[in-house]
Structures are given as structure tokens and as C-alpha cells.
Amino acid sequence: MLNLSVSTVSRALKDHPDISESTKQKIRDLAAVLEYEPNTYAINLRTNGSREFGVIVPSVSNYFYQSFISSLEEEARLYGYSLLILQSGDDPLIEQENLKRCRQTRVAGVFVAITSSTVDLTSFLKLTEIDIPVIFFDKVPSYEACNKVCVGDTSAAVLGAEALVQKGKLNILAVFGDPRMSITRKREEAFTHVIEKAELETTLTKAYAGSFLEALTVTEELLTKAERPDAIFCMSDEILTGVMKCLQKLNLKTPQDIGVIAISDGFIPTLYYPEITYAETSGTKLAKLSFTRMLSCLSGSPFVQELRLDSILVEGGSL
């Protein structure tokens, strides 16, 4: 319409010095009128990159990933990125498919919380090789040479244990998650260590629950026995909800009848009265940290590192 070549238009729209101001203005005006919008497909093809990140989680309807994704999206938006959400359903096969999808889609980078049974990391590493940074978060593999960002499992468990010791709780029930997960082992180890180091006459009962329901039943079983514990430690939000339902069922009040402390993102604890005391593992903070790490990977930082987020104790009234 202006009798100008495509290249001139392209340059004008990018404010290239080669184009005269008058031409630029004409082009800009017409572009506005025509509501011109550059074709992202073509740009992607030419630049061989997109403004999208892949996010692979076991499930988005999870206490923790929800807040992680929410924060990550906000952060990404500020930098002009979007999030491609993929769920693995905690199935390594689907996880592989999703990873493939990320490769095909050629996302700018991938954030992933692996499934509890992921063992083969080769396809993750393959992504890194073709310059797609992979940031593992929360559920991270034990393999060394990869970027990991996770909450301080040790730190949180230690905080929880110390709070219990300090309150003088001597008969403690600790409910952990699936014992096959490394996160469970780490938290259990740290927790146990602190309790033992205190050198008190503490009775520590450990239980494991793979689900909300299991947490409920296993807790009920242990609480109806003689010698009721005077405090319960819950490794996660999922466990906490199970335990709390059990307490309601048995009509036990916190903190009078029994103390409760958890490791949590912070939402679930506020649902109860009094609010549950918890060691915070913030999805929000983790998201910000992960994003920062991703940006530095994209800008070429070759350093592979493991970042840990220290947790803090948030006092409710349940202990």
C-alpha cells in the first residue's frame, strides 16, 4: 500500500536507523490502522526459539505445585514468557511423552518436578545438550550434574523437630510420606537426628502414608492405642489434612489434647482453628528462585548448581 518493500517495513517497525523518520512514521501509522501483528511462527522459525517455558509436574491439583505455578507464571509474564503446563500423573511414561513434547515444541526451557519413580534421566540430559535448560525443582533427582532448586528438606524437618523438642513433647508421632521418595528419606533422617541428639527420653513413633487416606487411617490406628502421643509431626500438606481429619474424627483438640506441627506451603494450615504451626516450604519463593536460575542459564551461565531454600517456622497455635 505504501509501495515499500517488506524489508523496509521490517526495519521501520524495529526503528532501524537506515530508514528515514518520515517513512517510519507512515509505516507505523498504517501498521496501527491495519492492526498488524508480527507472525510469531515466522519469528520462531527465524530465531529458532520461542518465549515459552515447559512446566512438567505430577499434577497441578497439588497443594504445592499450584502456588509454584502461580508464582512462576507471574514471574514469567513480566519477562514476556508463557508457561506450557504438562502433567505426568506421576507416571514416568507420560513424563517422557511430555518431555518429548517440550523438545518438539522447542520451548525455551523446562521446569520439571519428576515423578516418584523417575529413574532414567537421559532424555532430560538430552534436552540440556541441545541448549534447552532444564531446571529440576522440588522433586529432584539425585544425579549430580543438573540444575536443582528445592526446598531445604533438612532445614524444614530440623525446624519442626526443634520446635517439638523445645515444647517439651516427649511422645511424638511422626507421619511421613512414601518411603521410596528421596524427599521422605531426607526429611525423616533430619527429623530423627534432631530428636535423638536432644538426648531426652523421647518416644518417637514413625508412620508412613502414601496418600491422604492412608494418613488418616494410620494415624487413627496409632492414636487409639494406649499411650497417646502428645504431638504429631506431619511431613507434608497431604499428610496434615489426613491427620487433621483424624483428629476431628476422634474429637481431639489442638493444642490441648495433642500438638500438631507440619511442613507446609502455608495454605492448608490456615484452614484450621487454631492455625497449624508449620515449617514453611514456600512454592512462591521456590518459583522465583527457579526462574532466576532459568534466566541465568539462558544467558549462558554454564554453572550447574543445586540451590536450597531455607525454611522458616510459622507459629500457629497448634503446638
Place this chain on the structure above:
Amino acid sequence: MLNLSVSTVSRALKDHPDISESTKQKIRDLAAVLEYEPNTYAINLRTNGSREFGVIVPSVSNYFYQSFISSLEEEARLYGYSLLILQSGDDPLIEQENLKRCRQTRVAGVFVAITSSTVDLTSFLKLTEIDIPVIFFDKVPSYEACNKVCVGDTSAAVLGAEALVQKGKLNILAVFGDPRMSITRKREEAFTHVIEKAELETTLTKAYAGSFLEALTVTEELLTKAERPDAIFCMSDEILTGVMKCLQKLNLKTPQDIGVIAISDGFIPTLYYPEITYAETSGTKLAKLSFTRMLSCLSGSPFVQELRLDSILVEGGSL
């Protein structure tokens, strides 16, 4: 490497009859060895379309959208689509930005739950014009000519009210959400209508709460007065959590001291003992319905329609 042209390779990989079987096999083999993967950017450019849907919600960390997104992702995956998640933060300006992003990214379609203050629909309609279907879900505009999929607000509220009437509750406290939202008005209207139509000597107290916290305080205020209600109706999960926390605080038991019924997606009610009776508004079902609608839009169905999901009553033990 095989001394073959690009076009031959392309055809071979698509099993085109023009290519001899021997050549095809050689190409397939080499492709496998080289781990060839077609460039999605180029395909998108050529076909002028992508296998991604945009999803715009006020926030992913919401009781309802969480399960919606989770189901939608599963459904999308089966059809080879992915989800681009965008949050509006309940801000119409950011919603516009996100919409623009969808246009630029040229997604195959958009699912959107509008903010409570969205009034201008022109940019949504503009998407439809350029053949990007827009499916409004849950929070839908009142404008007629668009595709809407939502839970039956009326249906759910009616179910709740009927259950209360049937249980012989005569002093009812109904807690609703922000009165400015159309969803609140619809539910309130339907609920009130059923109660009044029953022609009993029912005392109906209505309260409004814009947040979890407000629900807690307003309920507490009303419950500590003389003539305590014998049942509480909660319009949403958010209200329910506030009300339940209040009941814990006042040490009131359900159903002995007071009955509780809610409209909910179904997750929150299971956290309590006994589980809360609720009229279901399933995010999962809504997602499946929305996706089906999207598919038919993509296959060219020009029909614009409003779909409503009837809800069912799920009996807990709280009434």
C-alpha cells in the same frame, strides 16, 4: 547423506506412495539414527496453526480452576494439544494483555474465565473473528453471542436449599460471595426462591463475604448472637473454609450443633470429619464439556451456545 532431496525425505516420512519402499526404509532408518524431529516452528508457519490452547483464569491457585485445568490438560494431551496458562490476577488489564498474547502466539483456541470486572468483550470477539474459538467457562459474560460453558448455578443452589428444607432446618444462615458477581446473584436468587416457596416458618439470614477471612468474621458475628441458626449454607469452597474455621473456633460440631451444606468442587468437603454435604460443581466435568465444545468449534460448527452442567448432591455427614 543419502543423496536424496528434501522433498523426497519429507514424502518418505509421511509414507507418500510416490516414494519407493526401499528408499522409504532407508530414510526412516537414518531418521531414527539421527533422531530427526520435524521443526514445529516451520510446521506452524506453513500450516498457520499450532497445537496449543490458551487458558486464561483469574488465578490457578483457586479451588475450582485447579481441577478444571488439571482435567483440561489430561483431555488436551489425548488429542495432542498443550495448554498455555495465563493468569489475569482478576485484573481486566492483565486479562487484555493475556488475550493479546494468545493472539500473537496464535493459539488454536482460548478457554477463559473472565475477571469479576470484565466489561469490554470486543477483544474476545475479535479473536473469534480471526477463527480462534473462544470458550468462556465458569465466569461467563452475560453477552449472548458467545460460547459459554458453566456450572448450573441455579441447579446447585436449588439442590442445597432443597436439602435444607427436607432436613427440616428452620433457622438458616446463608453465606454468599461478593454480591457484585453475577454468580452470587444467581445462586442467592435460586436459593431464596426455594426456601420461600416451601412456605415454612423459616428464618433465613443472609450474609456476604468477599474472602475467606470475611466469611470467618461474618459467620462468627452471626453465630454468637442469640438464636443460633441450625444450619449454614455456603455458596462456595472459599466461604466453606471460612465457615468451618469459625465452627472450629466456636467449638461447634456438625451435624449435632449445627448443619452445614455447601456448593463445592468436592475436594474441600472431604477435609473435614464428618465430610461436608455439598452440591457438586465439578471442575472436571466442566473441563470435559468445554473441551468437547472447543473441538466442535474447531471442526467448524458455527453454532454458538450456552451449556450448563447440572449438579448433583453429594451426601456427607454434615447436615
Place this chain on the structure above:
DNA sequence: AACATTTCCGCAAACGATTGTTGTGGAAAA
């Protein structure tokens, strides 16, 4: 007036995949 230097813009070649058209052998039919 002759030459040097800007200024401004177009040409063409990428990016990778697809597809209508064309070309080239060889075998079968005339």
C-alpha cells in the same frame, strides 16, 4: 564540475517443511 560521502531503500537468501509440477530413466506396448 568532478568526486566522495551519506542517506535511504530494495534484492535476495536464509529459517524448515510441504506440495504441485516437472523431469528422467526403464519397461511394456505398438
Place this chain on the structure above:
DNA sequence: TTTTCCACAACAATCGTTTGCGGAAATGTT
């Protein structure tokens, strides 16, 4: 021997944008 036909594969254009290079006109310099 010549013609016809088929099987197979290459050519070239296309999607929309970017960018190195070159060229023409305008301006500046002796």
C-alpha cells in the same frame, strides 16, 4: 524400432520475518 506409460525423485514456490549487501539518489567537498 518407436511410442507410451509408469515409477520415482528432484525442482521450485510458499509460509512471514530478518539481515547482509549493494545500488541509486541526494548531499557534501574540493
